[in-house]
Amino acid sequence: MILHELIRENFVAMSKSQKKMANYVIDHPKDIAMCSASELGSKIGISESTVIRFSYTLGFSGYVELQKLIREHFFSHESSITTYQQSKLVLPNNTSFFKQVMEQDRQSIQHTMNQIQEDQYHEAIERLSKANSVYILGLRSSYSAANWLSFSLGLVKDNVHFIRPETEDVIRTISKMDTHSVVIIISFHRYLKETIQIAELAQRQKAFVIGITDSLLAPIHIHSNVIFPIFSPNKSTLDAVSPLFSFMNAIVAGLIVEQKEDFMKRQELYKSIPSNFLFDEEGEAT
Structure with a gap:
């Protein structure tokens, strides 16, 4: 998910409170999707302004835009099996289908090489x-x-x-x-x-x-x-x-x-x- 990449890229530069928010976003996405900035701040133990600044740090226009991304992703991709099936259904079913699947695997290996x-x-x-x-x-x-x-x-x-x-x-x-x-x-x-x-x-x-x-x-x-x-x-x-x-x-x-x-x-x-x-x-x- 793009949000994970954004957090990873900006994590080192975040304040201690923002890092706390980053971990909470990963662990409790549904809370972010359902809570206001002030409610979320109370849950985590940080200020509402920190929640909003965290959103700015990731490049969002505000907390509402961050919420929107999380709602779209996590509520439509809850099942790993469903996600896996859907990602394969978009591939054209022709004679080179297996090559396309293996090409996806190759790209994932390349991405992993770059991350290690x-x-x-x-x-x-x-x-x-x-x-x-x-x-x-x-x-x-x-x-x-x-x-x-x-x-x-x-x-x-x-x-x-x-x-x-x-x-x-x-x-x-x-x-x-x-x-x-x-x-x-x-x-x-x-x-x-x-x-x-x-x-x-x-x-x-x-x-x-x-x-x-x-x-x-x-x-x-x-x-x-x-x-x-x-x-x-x-x-x-x-x-x-x-x-x-x-x-x-x-x-x-x-x-x-x-x-x-x-x-x-x-x-x-x-x-x-x-x-x-x-x-x-x-x-x-x-």
């Missing part, structure tokens, strides 16, 4: 390389991505754990985290409270938290040491799949390069274990 800060990427890789333990969490629509990342990182280093709140004692898992732990949190709209709460608890344990989400101002950013925004043309996790997996692949590849010797040793050990009963003669899984 290289210094934060290198810091994340260094932390992962030195970590004694790595924990990965993603719930609901982020579950499959977290599962893939935990499996892939597990091929590179030891002690990689996929957090499953539905089958394990999460508090016990969190209690094992410390300054030598890295926690990767994948969180996309609609942002689950459970994910944010686990990130907060991991941060309290002094673990290094890596946030992968759809906006620099997503709720997870408060509890992240580094955050990586994955571009999506709509508020749909499905539209973010291609850039998300591409970036996760870059994380795995970066760690392989960082730990090249260890990775080669692990591969040799892996190959030395008899596994004919798992694979056919061509070496493919059956």
Whole structure:
């Protein structure tokens, strides 16, 4: 959404009160759509004039224009599935349809490349390389991505754990985290409270938290040491799949390069274990 981009571009220059407003806009869009400037200011704990100045900072003529944009977007794009379906229906249904879909994915990957800060990427890789333990969490629509990342990182280093709140004692898992732990949190709209709460608890344990989400101002950013925004043309996790997996692949590849010797040793050990009963003669899984 254009509003997220406007906030991201102007966030650093905002006052403390305006930043508070920015976070509230992301977290509670319906409140902005329904409340007057004075009512909203009371809810957030800022002045009415700050609410109005925030609107000016983003380039709007006033709070009413900001409200209009939010009403048009959030009330007509509530469902990620609906958004995803609608974005595909506008594509001409002809012989090159699949190319058009893949071109959209390519553009999303390009946008994501432009959004990622290289210094934060290198810091994340260094932390992962030195970590004694790595924990990965993603719930609901982020579950499959977290599962893939935990499996892939597990091929590179030891002690990689996929957090499953539905089958394990999460508090016990969190209690094992410390300054030598890295926690990767994948969180996309609609942002689950459970994910944010686990990130907060991991941060309290002094673990290094890596946030992968759809906006620099997503709720997870408060509890992240580094955050990586994955571009999506709509508020749909499905539209973010291609850039998300591409970036996760870059994380795995970066760690392989960082730990090249260890990775080669692990591969040799892996190959030395008899596994004919798992694979056919061509070496493919059956």
